[in-house]
Amino acid sequence: MGIEVVVEGLTKSFGSQMVWHDVSLTLPAGRISVLLGPSGTGKTVFLKSVIGLVRPERGRVMVDGVDMVNSPDRDVFRARKLFGVMFQDGALFGSMNLYDNIAFPLREHTRRSERDIRGIVTDQMERVGLGGAGDKLPGEISGGMRKRAGLARALVLDPQIILCDEPDSGLDPVRTSFLSQLLVDLNAQIDATMLIVTHNLDIASTVPDHVGMLYRGELVGFGPREQLFGSRDPAVRQFLSGRVTGPIGMSEEKDAADLAGEAAEGAVLPPPPELPPLLQPSAGLPPRRASETAADPRLATATTATLPVVHLPAGAAGEPS
Template sequence: MGVEVKVEGLTKSFGRQVIWSDVSLTLPAGEISVLLGPSGTGKSVFLKNLIGLLKPDRGSITIQGNDLTKLSERKLYEVRKLFGVLFQDGALFGSMNLYDNIAFPLREHTRKSESEVKRIVDDKMEMVGLAGTERKLPGEISGGMRKRAGLARALVLDPEIVLVDEPDSGLDPVRTAYINQLFVDLNQQIGATFLIVTHDVNTARTVPDNIGLLYRRHLAMFGPREMLLSSEEPVVRQFLNAQRQGPIGMSEEKDVGELEAERQAGYEMPPLPPIALQLLPTDGQVRAGQRPPGAWCQANGVTPPPGSFQDPPGVAGSAGNARHAQSSGWTKPAGRADDDTLALPRVEG
């Protein structure tokens, strides 16, 4: 099972350049979290701090009672075994075939026999849909297959925390959809805590249990996915709608003059897109971290964007979401208009 990761007051800079400061969040054990943010906001730097490849200026990272920022190299080496990491390009050794790439951590960090290594590698390759490709070299396969091979390697030591850096980088939307489903299925199978860094808005809208947004050298927000997906913060609306107009500029945030020019031009940001139903495991079962659709909005008195929690046209209703809503006894908020495009899902009986 996954473990909780608690980050408090984390600050990182390179020389005089502050990357982000006073970042605090908790990754709930066994749940999938996503970290969003414009390019250059230090999302990958945050992952490197989590596993101790970089040392923060101040703050703490607590896992199983250990503050990683204060551990000796020997102890940090042991705690790192809790992690599996999928890098942007898979980070495979080009001269090794897929089998040897995936077996590498087992041979490096354990004393398992080659028969045990083979059993584990075969199992992980089947888990990510790569059975039968053991002898192929990284240069002989597609980008999506390299990602999956990197994921299999990240899983061979049975990690309790899986960090994923830009899984959609270099992939088309169809392959991105496949790998998103794979993350959800793996989370269901192994129960690990996942943190996915991404720019892909569709991934953020459907995959995670929790979402965070890095912006202007700090963590703008972090919490249940409905909190961010229903937020009226300008930076959130701009990011989710992929618009030029708003506080995010080409390099960093826009200056006051640019924002004033947009205001005088009468530009109004489009409304937030509807909150999609959460992606379910392939077997249709309820996710470990799943909450009833609209539960956070209801509990916090927030009206979700119109059309939220509805299946897309031509898609059958989500039985898993319905079962989860019914088992929780969740009902429509009192006093709401009975409009299917606005109302949260209802539970009859």
């Protein structure tokens, strides 16, 4: 059973560079959430802050009564065992075969016998579609298989919270679809709380119950996916449509002159993207928890950035990039 993660007023900087400030949200227990945002907005830093690998300057992250930001290290280490993390590159040891990679957390953090470990590892490898591949080295398999091996390793300690850092990176659309279905199936089977950091709009529109977006150091809303995909915020609309016209530029945001030029050309706000049906678990699995259609006040505590209103030309601006 997944557990709730409560983030309150989180602020992080590196020297004089502010990454994000006053970020507040609640990851609801047993649900899938997605965090979107342009490159360089600190999504991976946020993920590391949730698990206590990065310490923000202010705020707190409450997990099972432990503050992952301010509690003593021994308490943070204990609470970290509630997490399973699927790293962007799989983070596999190149000299170990897949079986030993996946068994590593069990050997390091438990006193289970090798017989028990073999049973657990075999079950998780079969769950992610890697049955019979235990003898292969990471360099001998595809990127998609490495991703699934990383996911199997994240599952062996029976986590109640699963964090996925850009699980789709380097995958083609077909493998991304398979991975999306796998994540939904896992959520239905083990009921874990899940947070996925991604740029992929197919994942963001079909996999999660809740979605948020980081931009200009702030969280631009967080709540049921219908809420973000129906937003009138110009940065959100631009990001979801993949267009070049709008406040987001190559260096995260455009300067005032560029924005004024676009406004002078009579740009209009693009329509909200069509929201596809929520991806359902495979046949024979339990149904996923119903997606909320109305915002729960506890789930919509994020600050909303005051952004310049930028409009796109009607019927213009090309296809999504």
